Amino acid sequence: MENISKKIYEVLEESCNSCKSNLISLSGGLDSSIIAYFLKEKNPRSVAIISEDFVSTDLTYCQMISKEMKIPLSIYNVPTSIILDAIDNTIKILKNFNDIEIRNNVVMYLAMKWAKENNEKSIITGDGADELFAGYNFLINKPEKELENEIKRLCSIMHFPTQKIGKALGIEIESPFLNQNMIELANQIPTNVKVKEENGKRYGKWILRKTFEKYIPHQIAWREKSPMQEGAGTVGLTNLFESIISEESYVERKLTVEKEDGVVIRSRESMYYYKIFKKMFGSPVDNNSQETCPYCKHEVKNSKFCRMCGAFPI
Known part of the structure; x- marks a missing residue:
């Protein structure tokens, strides 16, 4: 293991x-x-996006690492009105109404927008580590062989919306974990050290945590995986849309969309995003494909996840 860590x-x-x-x-x-x-x-320099109106989990940790590494940190406290404006632009760039992708990547949109407004031409992200080292929570309890296959599948289809957002905003994205040498090394590392038990608990990215626990604060090295939407607080959007779109209005609009567009909307949040998407791009239905999502009828290729509407598993 020491050789792998080295x-x-x-x-x-x-x-x-x-x-x-x-x-x-x-x-x-x-x-x-x-x-x-x-x-x-x-x-x-560093920047962190924190929702002003929703609960976020990143604030304490990014302040901790900023202090530990003596790296100046700019905290962009974003009000809901700005997040909602950013959602429109995120949908325009990503060309989908995928609630999971939008909740997560509106955070990166805001980070890059901040970078642009502060005369930065590029930004460094941690993209790729979760795919290469099994960081996602849904991987942690899979049997080893299934986990190995799932990591291979994820790595074969991994894509990073940050690249699209960066291109749209004129911000270059640098992602050290996606360096070709890093990808090749990660592919050689045994699955049983990517997910492993530590102090009675299973962790994804175990080998990364073990390698760097002596270099970064222990609380961060063994911090549980927290998606961007939770870290920045945009997960609160789900409850926001639940509160502002009434049940009656939701059901009525859901039935209308299903009848007129052939698209099944699965939540109030998706309904909000779909309305924006349709105004920009029209219907997502792909009548020429044999493999389509059962909900939005958009083409899916060799995936359990629909990138258009966020349905999983399909």
């Missing part, structure tokens, strides 16, 4: 040091904290 350290160090950007998207999670550790000598 190699991970070396490859990530080289990958991080090759980054030209001076700005880190800092959540205080494992991945961005590792990046902060390697780049601290370059005196970078």
Whole structure:
């Protein structure tokens, strides 16, 4: 295991040091904290997106890593009105009404918008670590062989909306975990050290945590996976839409959309996003494909997840 950790350290160090950007998207999670550790000598800046009106989990952790690494941190406290405006632009860029993807990536949209407004031309993200090292919570309790196959599947279809958002805003995205040497190394690492028990609890990204627990605060090294939507607080959008769209209005609009568009809307939040999407792009229904999502009728290829509407499993 020491050899694996040594190699991970070396490859990530080289990958991080090759980054030209001076700005880190800092959540205080494992991945961005590792990046902060390697780049601290370059005196970078960092930014964290925190919802002003919803509960967020990142604030304490990103402040902790900022203090530990002596990296200046700008906290962008975002009111709901700005988040809702950003949702329109995120949907315009991503061209879907996928509630999970929008809740998560509106955070990155806001980070890149902040970067642009503060004259930054690029930003560093932790994209790729969850796919390569089994960071997602739904992977943790899978049997080893199934886990191995699922990691391979995820890595074969992984895509990062941050790239699309960055391109749209003119911000270059640098992702050290997606360096080709890092990808090749991760593919060689045994599954049983990607997910493993520590102090009676199973963790994804175990080998990353173990490798860097001596370099970053222990609370961060062993922090549970927290999606961007929880860290920044945009998960609160779900309850917001539940409260502002009445049951009667939702049911009426749901039936209308199903009748007129052939699209099954699964939540009030999806309804809100779908209305924006349809105004911009029209119907998502793909009549020419043999493999389509049972809900939105958009094409899906070799996936249990519909990127258009967010349905899972399909």
